[in-house]
Amino acid sequence: MKSFEFFAAKDSNHAVTLLAQHAANAKVKIIAGGTDLLADLKFAAHGPDVVVDISRADDLKNITMTEQGLNIGALVTHTQIMRSPLICQLFPALVDAAHTIGAVQTRNLGTLGGNLVTAVPSMDSGPTLMALEAIVTIAGNGGRRQVPLSEFFVGPRKTILKPDELLTEIIIPKQNVGKPTHFLKFGLRKGQALALVNVAASFWVDWEKNAFLAPRIALGAVAPKVIRAPQAEAYLEGRTITPEAMAEAGRVAVGDAKPISDFRASAEYRRHLVAVLTKRALEGAWALAQTRRLEGSNGKRNA
Amino acid sequence: MANVTLKVNGETRSASVPPETTLLRLLRDQFNLTGAKLGCDVGDCGACTVIVDGQPVNSCLMLVGQVEGREVLTIEGLATADHLHALQKLFEHFGSLQCGFCGPGVILSAKALLDENPDPSTQEIRDALGGNLCRCTGYTKMIEAIKGAACILRGEEVPAVKSA
Structure with a gap:
């Protein structure tokens, strides 16, 4: 690895101060879990001049319910997500997504914020959060701003973060807390594999009409960034929930995807996976909605 | 150089190393603890696994500055000379x-x-x-x-x- 200066931030404000000090006249990288950054830097021809370590910023490690919704600190690790009683209860899809990332060692180090900031199109945290219309908070020298996650990603490994900015939290907005959601990933192995395609589906149920309400579908690894599937969502909105409708939504979602062929899979195979996984993700969310209704919990809006 | 002090297998150890040094390199090159292996060096193979504050991690993916003050268990700390785990x-x-x-x-x-x-x-x-x-x-x-x-x-x- 190329040599760099190292600064440890005590908390997020300190990190922002350090970034403001150094980002103007040096190439700065933030390290959190390090699972992507260090793997990259070991092969990089040009490394950063300065590395700011935020792994001790305890104010970014909380999972809390706030006025705005479910608030997940950017430094929450994938292991923490898997063990959070709040997330297990409200969003098993986030737990499933976290479980498919890397392996135990990398899940202990890797963070939710890091997974998003790296902005690899096949990231496993992206689809569920996109389907749940998550919002991210960005801290910079001028204060904090919030943007929808869908606007956070620019392209492969590119986000809207400026060099002196820090992702601090991910918020699932209140109106989507408890929304039945299901995540599926197809990789070539169960562990340590990138997704060929990953999909999250989320919807409320209009139980009187037995119909889809506010359906949201998000697809990973089939475009330069994690995307929503607007045509499939429009197809489902207000439609009666049937196995046929879910299968058709899968076929429609193929039209929303723009996959490429690479050494892991052909574009044609990825399109096939989009149809199958979208259908199955919808089935999974439907099963969860029904279970929650039986249990009398929040499987529907305005319960 | 970065000065780092941490607990390794129950003992307090210190070193002065470049900040880009990984925990794995610190253990192997400075402390002569060669049980943790350098395999892929990018977090895929797990040969460098050690336990930091109770959690298994890839020691090739942590910088020395990140382990300051932490407790590390390596394979050398699991057994005593006459008692295997x-x-x-x-x-x-x-x-x-x-x-x-x-x-x-x-x-x-x-x-x-x-x-x-x-x-x-x-x-x-x-x-x-x-x-x-x-x-x-x-x-x-x-x-x-x-x-x-x-x-x-x-x-x-x-x-x-x-x-x-």
């Missing part, structure tokens, strides 16, 4: 390793699992070893050894094993 005993008993390069990492992953889950299922053991690549054994005898060690650590007898 139950996992080590059973790995030996079952012949769970062949070339052995992955061994320290596998055993530490297994230890972290058993610390949290004293009676893991086969699937739970497989999941815990998902980040430890072994190209010799096929994992079967490791899983038998981990189940056996779990019995010992629970104070039960190790059941007779068919294949042994």
Whole structure:
């Protein structure tokens, strides 16, 4: 690895101060879990001049319910997500997504914020959060701003973060807390594999009409960034929930995807996976909605 | 240079190294603890696995500045000169390793699992070893050894094993 200066931030404000000090006249990288950054830097021809370590910023490690919704600190690790009683209860899809990332060692180090900031199109945290219309908070020298996650990603490994900015939290907005959601990933192995395609589906149920309400579908690894599937969502909105409708939504979602062929899979195979996984993700969310209704919990809006 | 002080296998150790040094390099090159292996160096193979503050991690993916003040357990800290850990005993008993390069990492992953889950299922053991690549054994005898060690650590007898 190329040599760099190292600064440890005590908390997020300190990190922002350090970034403001150094980002103007040096190439700065933030390290959190390090699972992507260090793997990259070991092969990089040009490394950063300065590395700011935020792994001790305890104010970014909380999972809390706030006025705005479910608030997940950017430094929450994938292991923490898997063990959070709040997330297990409200969003098993986030737990499933976290479980498919890397392996135990990398899940202990890797963070939710890091997974998003790296902005690899096949990231496993992206689809569920996109389907749940998550919002991210960005801290910079001028204060904090919030943007929808869908606007956070620019392209492969590119986000809207400026060099002196820090992702601090991910918020699932209140109106989507408890929304039945299901995540599926197809990789070539169960562990340590990138997704060929990953999909999250989320919807409320209009139980009187037995119909889809506010359906949201998000697809990973089939475009330069994690995307929503607007045509499939429009197809489902207000439609009666049937196995046929879910299968058709899968076929429609193929039209929303723009996959490429690479050494892991052909574009044609990825399109096939989009149809199958979208259908199955919808089935999974439907099963969860029904279970929650039986249990009398929040499987529907305005319960 | 970065000055780092941390606890390794219960002992306080310090070093002055360039800040781009990884925990793995620190352990191997400064402290002569070569149990953790340098395999892929990017977090895929798990040969460098050590336990930091109770959690198994890839030591190749942590910078020294990130382990300042933390507690690290390496394979060298698991046994004393005359007393092997139950996992080590059973790995030996079952012949769970062949070339052995992955061994320290596998055993530490297994230890972290058993610390949290004293009676893991086969699937739970497989999941815990998902980040430890072994190209010799096929994992079967490791899983038998981990189940056996779990019995010992629970104070039960190790059941007779068919294949042994």
